[in-house]
Amino acid sequence: MIELRGVTKTFGAKRAVDHLDLSVRAGELFAFLGPNGAGKTTTIKMVCGLLRPTSGVVKVGGFPAASAEARQLIAYVPDQPYLYEKLTGREFLRFVVEMYGLDPRASARRIEELVETFEMGDYVDELTENYSHGMKQRVVFASALVHDPKVLIVDEPLVGLDPRSARIVKDLFVAQARSGVAVLMSTHLLSIAEELADTIGIVDHGRMLANGTLAELRDRVQMHGPLEDLFLKLTGGDRPLVDGALLVQARDLDR
Amino acid sequence: MKPAPAPIPPRLSTPAQVASAFRGLRWRLAANGLRLLLTGSRLRLAMIAVCSAIFWAGLFFLFFGGFQFLKSFIPNLSGEFVEYIFSMFFLSLLIMLIFSSGIILYTGMFHSREAAYLLTTPAGPDRIFAYKFFEAIAYSSWAFLLLGSPMMVSFGIVEDASWKFYAIFPVFFLAFVLIPGSLGAIGAMLVAGFLPRRQKTVIGVAVALAVLALAGFGLRIWRTPGEALTSEWLDGLLARLEFSRHPLWPSRWMSSGLVASVRGDWSTGLFYLGVILAHAGLAYLLAAVVARDLYRLGYGRVQGGRSSRRRFGWYGLDAAFHRVFFFLPQPIRLLILKDLRTFRRDPAQWSQFLIFFGLLAFYFVNIRRLSYDVQKPYWRNLISFLNLSVTALILSTFTSRFIFPLLSLEGRNFWVLGLLPLKRESILWGKFAFSSGISLVSTEILVVLSDLMLRMGPAMMLLHMGMVAILCFGLSGISVGLGARLPNLKEDDPSKIAAGFGGTLNLLVSLVFICAIVTALAVPCHLYYAGQDNPEFAGVPLSEGQFRFWLTVAILVSLVIGVVGTVLPLRIGIKAFQRMEF
Numbered sequence: 001m002i003e004l005r006g007v008t009k010t011f012g013a014k015r016a017v018d019h020l021d022l023s024v025r026a027g028e029l030f031a032f033l034g035p036n037g038a039g040k041t042t043t044i045k046m047v048c049g050l051l052r053p054t055s056g057v058v059k060v061g062g063f064p065a066a067s068a069e070a071r072q073l074i075a076y077v078p079d080q081p082y083l084y085e086k087l088t089g090r091e092f093l094r095f096v097v098e099m100y101g102l103d104p105r106a107s108a109r110r111i112e113e114l115v116e117t118f119e120m121g122d123y124v125d126e127l128t129e130n131y132s133h134g135m136k137q138r139v140v141f142a143s144a145l146v147h148d149p150k151v152l153i154v155d156e157p158l159v160g161l162d163p164r165s166a167r168i169v170k171d172l173f174v175a176q177a178r179s180g181v182a183v184l185m186s187t188h189l190l191s192i193a194e195e196l197a198d199t200i201g202i203v204d205h206g207r208m209l210a211n212g213t214l215a216e217l218r219d220r221v222q223m224h225g226p227l228e229d230l231f232l233k234l235t236g237g238d239r240p241l242v243d244g245a246l247l248v249q250a251r252d253l254d255r
Numbered sequence: 256m257k258p259a260p261a262p263i264p265p266r267l268s269t270p271a272q273v274a275s276a277f278r279g280l281r282w283r284l285a286a287n288g289l290r291l292l293l294t295g296s297r298l299r300l301a302m303i304a305v306c307s308a309i310f311w312a313g314l315f316f317l318f319f320g321g322f323q324f325l326k327s328f329i330p331n332l333s334g335e336f337v338e339y340i341f342s343m344f345f346l347s348l349l350i351m352l353i354f355s356s357g358i359i360l361y362t363g364m365f366h367s368r369e370a371a372y373l374l375t376t377p378a379g380p381d382r383i384f385a386y387k388f389f390e391a392i393a394y395s396s397w398a399f400l401l402l403g404s405p406m407m408v409s410f411g412i413v414e415d416a417s418w419k420f421y422a423i424f425p426v427f428f429l430a431f432v433l434i435p436g437s438l439g440a441i442g443a444m445l446v447a448g449f450l451p452r453r454q455k456t457v458i459g460v461a462v463a464l465a466v467l468a469l470a471g472f473g474l475r476i477w478r479t480p481g482e483a484l485t486s487e488w489l490d491g492l493l494a495r496l497e498f499s500r501h502p503l504w505p506s507r508w509m510s511s512g513l514v515a516s517v518r519g520d521w522s523t524g525l526f527y528l529g530v531i532l533a534h535a536g537l538a539y540l541l542a543a544v545v546a547r548d549l550y551r552l553g554y555g556r557v558q559g560g561r562s563s564r565r566r567f568g569w570y571g572l573d574a575a576f577h578r579v580f581f582f583l584p585q586p587i588r589l590l591i592l593k594d595l596r597t598f599r600r601d602p603a604q605w606s607q608f609l610i611f612f613g614l615l616a617f618y619f620v621n622i623r624r625l626s627y628d629v630q631k632p633y634w635r636n637l638i639s640f641l642n643l644s645v646t647a648l649i650l651s652t653f654t655s656r657f658i659f660p661l662l663s664l665e666g667r668n669f670w671v672l673g674l675l676p677l678k679r680e681s682i683l684w685g686k687f688a689f690s691s692g693i694s695l696v697s698t699e700i701l702v703v704l705s706d707l708m709l710r711m712g713p714a715m716m717l718l719h720m721g722m723v724a725i726l727c728f729g730l731s732g733i734s735v736g737l738g739a740r741l742p743n744l745k746e747d748d749p750s751k752i753a754a755g756f757g758g759t760l761n762l763l764v765s766l767v768f769i770c771a772i773v774t775a776l777a778v779p780c781h782l783y784y785a786g787q788d789n790p791e792f793a794g795v796p797l798s799e800g801q802f803r804f805w806l807t808v809a810i811l812v813s814l815v816i817g818v819v820g821t822v823l824p825l826r827i828g829i830k831a832f833q834r835m836e837f
């Protein structure tokens with residue numbers, strides 16, 4: 001469903017994303033890992049059509065990113081989501097439903113369901129300007145799911161959620177993936193990636209260092225410790241571990 | 256590798272569905288906003304209502320008096336002369352609205368998180384544009400309506416217009432604002448698409464050109480030969496205004512249409528209304544097409560265009576600053592340095608500062624070329640005070656635009672400042688010192704320049720310098736104090752903070768303050784100089800001794816006003832700031 005081939009994005013002289021290849025199939029939960037400034041958000045924005053790649057191809061569901069079809073398929077939860085302050089949570093969900101041209105009766109039921117799932121009943125009819133960070137986050141997740149997307153893209157999903165909401169969100173990701181949605185999630189929480197992801201991609205300096213299931217990654221680095229050791233080993237600054245051979249291998253496996 | 260199967264296209268939202276979603280959004284936002292306003296602070300609501308009513312009434316009587324005065328000279332008022340005035344009025348509004356809607360749309364479409372959100376939804380770029388466009392139009396045209404409606408109502412009353420005129424002039428206005436709005440929007444999108452890194456330069460150059468054109472035009476008017484209000488002078492003046500009546504200006508359509516409507520000449524009036532409506536539609540359509548093809552491209556370019564240039568700190572300068580201002584407490588010095596650095600790195604601030612004060616300096620330097628300096632002392636005195644007032648007025652717009660929002664913006668970063676080991680009130684004093692420092696340096700230079708060029712005596716020069724100092728302290732005190740008393744912690748765009756209720760009130764208070772100081776000192780000087788060389792004024796003016804006495808009184812009065820105007824707002828602000836919760 002998501003397909004990036006040889007994608008490069010430069011900001012002035014800075015290469016934020018450098019010849020990146022990535023693909024997420026329908027029903028796959030892909031965790032995007034990497035240190036700060038590695039280029040995760042930039043990649044995600046290109047998938048959502050907010051940035052144009054300097055070179056390379058980005059496709060969503062077979063359609064070019066930013067095309068009307070691609071936008072209809074996608075739900076995007078950015079790292080700093082936007083909510084209309086002067087709308088209530090429920091009004092915002094209704095706006096999303098109308099925007100995606102859904103049947104009002106069916107979607108009213110869907111909104112009820114989501115309000116229940118995310119346990120927002122207490123405050124969903126208040127203006128969102130009075131919400132706490134986690135409350136806002138839940139409304140944003142509900143708005144992403146309310147139109148049954150085929151591609152779910154989330155940037156740092158669990159920041160600011162309490163353990164209970166985090167559990168709900170995690171379960172939702174898995175459920176979405178199992179029902180055939182392609183999920184692309186960037187995160188810094190290695191435990192989440194370990195727990196949920198079907199496939200893990202590790203980027204640094206805009207390049208994909210390794211990409212595969214956890215077992216495949218372990219194989220490649222010849223390490224059997226937790227993901228954390230693996231991540232540190234792969235992205236470790238001064239260690240010459242990330243040699244050319246590894247890079248080539250990683251890219252070869254991708255194809 | 257097997258070839259990928261042809262993708263199955265999803266069912267797309269229809270444009271009608273998207274449009275109705277946006278309609279619903281606008282409606283709910285408006286309804287919720289109104290409900291909040293009604294259930295919120297009554298006092299604030301009342302203050303807004305009373306202020307607007309006073310403002311409207313003031314303008315109404317001003318225009319009413321003006322039109323009546325004109326009518327006593329020109330019985331056939333709704334003829335050529337008023338058409339000229341209206342043409343000029345609407346032409347300047349046209350230009351101002353192009354700028355304001357262009358700037359508002361640029362930030363709204365390319366720098367807001369709302370735009371980023373909407374661009375990922377099924378809404379097409381032209382739909383998003385339409386939504387943001389009408390928001391911007393509503394935002395930038397309320398001032399236009401507030402200014403224009405008293406003018407039209409008083410004109411209608413003076414000219415005994417039928418009720419139909421009052422019903423139709425708002426339609427004229429609403430159709431008219433679409434034209435500059437669309438032009439501004441097209442400009443904003445072109446800048447984003449093709450000059451994404453040069454937006455501030457573009458605005459700077461455009462504003463400079465507009466101000467230069469205005470200055471040149473003002474000069475031509477000023478130099479109209481003949482005594483004021485004689486028919487020869489009037490003819491000369493009208494000839495100089497001729498360009499504003501070019502039949503292709505939308506402002507001309509407005510003036511001709513409105514003047515015809517007031518006379519009850521409906522075929523002409525409605526013809527011009529039709530012309531305006533047609534062009535408004537065309538301009539909007541053009542803007543929508545540009546949005547469809549350029550919005551997304553421009554958005555990507557603007558987002559990618561943020562420079563990641565490294566900033567160098569001029570740290571030597573900082574050390575010098577610490578040494579020069581050793582008498583200020585260290586934390587205040589640090590805060591001032593932080594503000595100075597922000598000022599230096601924000602071209603929007605210093606470029607406007609430079610443009611306006613630069614133009615003023617340019618005019619002052621050219622005073623001798625206009626041979627003002629060889630005029631009678633009476634004129635020179637008048638001009639020197641006028642120059643001073645203009646400087647103060649420009650300064651007050653700067654303090655309202657840049658200093659007033661400072662504390663609101665600081666509120667968002669209060670987690671840093673609030674935890675620093677310093678008293679809350681030092682933050683305010685720091686802002687005050689920053690503001691008065693910058694304004695003192697720039698305005699004193701300007702006023703001294705003006706006085707030197709006008710060959711004013713040393714005593715007058717000293718007086719003017721003192722006045723400017725009082726004005727700088729007062730305006731800074733007002734902006735810092737009111738900024739702390741009426742903060743807007745929700746908004747992070749300083750221009751919107753300045754355009755809000757608090758900013759407007761701040762500007763009003765500043766204007767009243769300037770008026771008080773200037774009148775207190777200008778009146779005795781004026782009366783004194785009037786007596787020196789105008790024998791026909793003999794009797795009214797002051798003699799040397801009286802002048803000394805009254806000038807001393809005036810200086811004392813203005814000192815008192817100055818101290819009150821500086822300290823009172825600051826105290827109010829400090830009190831509010833101590834109690835403020837973030």
Ligand SMILES: Nc1ncnc2c1ncn2[C@@H]1O[C@H](COP(=O)(O)OP(=O)(O)OP(=O)(O)O)[C@@H](O)[C@H]1O
Pocket residue numbers: 011014015016034035036037038039040041042043558559560561562563
């Ligand atoms: N609009 C922009 N203009 C200039 N440079 C940018 C822009 N956006 C990102 N960058 C640069 O691109 C690089 C990648 O940034 P990006 O936001 O994609 O990182 P990230 O992987 O999401 O990091 P984090 O984990 O901190 O969220 C960074 O070095 C950043 O400075």
Ligand SMILES: [Mg+2]
Pocket residue numbers: 040041042079155
């Ligand atoms: Mg990021």
